[in-house]
Amino acid sequence: MGMNKMDQSSQIRTVCVYCGSGGGTSPAFVASAKAFGKVLADNGITLIYGGGNIGMMGTVSAAVMENGGKVVGIIPEFLLTKERAGRHGADNLIVTRDMHERKQKMFEMSDAFVAMPGGVGTLEEIVEQMTWAQLGRHKKPILLANIEDFWQPLCALLDHMRALEFIRGDFNFNLLVADEVEDILPTLQAAAAETPESAKDMKAVEPEKL
Numbered sequence: 001m002g003m004n005k006m007d008q009s010s011q012i013r014t015v016c017v018y019c020g021s022g023g024g025t026s027p028a029f030v031a032s033a034k035a036f037g038k039v040l041a042d043n044g045i046t047l048i049y050g051g052g053n054i055g056m057m058g059t060v061s062a063a064v065m066e067n068g069g070k071v072v073g074i075i076p077e078f079l080l081t082k083e084r085a086g087r088h089g090a091d092n093l094i095v096t097r098d099m100h101e102r103k104q105k106m107f108e109m110s111d112a113f114v115a116m117p118g119g120v121g122t123l124e125e126i127v128e129q130m131t132w133a134q135l136g137r138h139k140k141p142i143l144l145a146n147i148e149d150f151w152q153p154l155c156a157l158l159d160h161m162r163a164l165e166f167i168r169g170d171f172n173f174n175l176l177v178a179d180e181v182e183d184i185l186p187t188l189q190a191a192a193a194e195t196p197e198s199a200k201d202m203k204a205v206e207p208e209k210l
Contacts, residue, residue: 012141012188014072015040016048016110018125019056020118029117030059032147035181036116037063043185044069048110050102051075051093056116072109076102103128112141112188117150133173141191143176145184151177 023030037060040047047064050057051073061071074094096102103125115126129142144151155177161167176191178184 012045012111012185012192014046014048014109014111015185015188016106016113017060017116018050018113018118018122019060019116020122021050021052021055021057022119023055023059024117026148028148029056029150032145032181033059033116034063036060036114036145036184037069038067039181039185040064041067041069045185046070046072048072048074048106050079050106052079056118060116074102074105074109107132107138110140112143112192114143114145114184114188115151116145117147123154130173130175134167134171136170139195141176141188141195142173143178143184143188143191145181146177146179147181149179 017036019033020029033056037047041064047061047069049061049071052058052075053061061073064071070092072092072094074096076096076098078098080095094105096105106125107129113126113129115122126142126144129138129140132138133140133142144154146152146155158167158175162172167173174191176187178187
């Protein structure tokens with residue numbers, strides 16, 4: 001997609017990817033992380049991620065760097081050894097005091113959020129972005145990379161909540177879903193193009209102040 005055809009204000013320059021510190025049982029999961037890392041690098045989009053170099057996290061970040069892209073890892077001190085912080089050079093690894101500061105920085109630095117297959121941490125991080133969107137704290141695109149229907153149970157739960165009107169009216173939010181890696185970036189770009197620039201400058205509040 002030619003960037004010159006897009007309004008400058010609607011461009012996605014950084015994408016936060018939430019994903020597992022494991023690789024899962026299907027080879028398709030790791031393959032999708034590798035493919036999406038290449039897509040980000042090829043389009044000059046900086047990866048913002050959790051800073052580890054194992055599992056899906058390690059795969060997506062390595063793929064960005066191998067294809068000449070830029071990576072910013074954000075990791076709390078206590079996870080430095082557990083998730084084996086990636087060696088991206090000092091400028092590209094931000095160490096935070098705790099998880100709250102990590103999530104705040106990831107939010108502030110990112111134009112969009114993508115959840116690839118992962119575990120409880122991945123689920124918690126993408127649901128937090130949904131919560132902030134629901135409460136009007138931001139309008140940045142949020143997307144589930146539904147590789148091999150990984151996120152189908154979450155989509156079903158959200159549909160269930162809507163049917164029972166726990167998600168309704170002002171509490172609704174735009175959740176994007178892409179089944180294929182090649183659909184992720186175009187879907188994010190289309191959503192960003194529809195978001196007024198003023199809405200992107202919303203500042204997230206500290207989680208404990210929500």
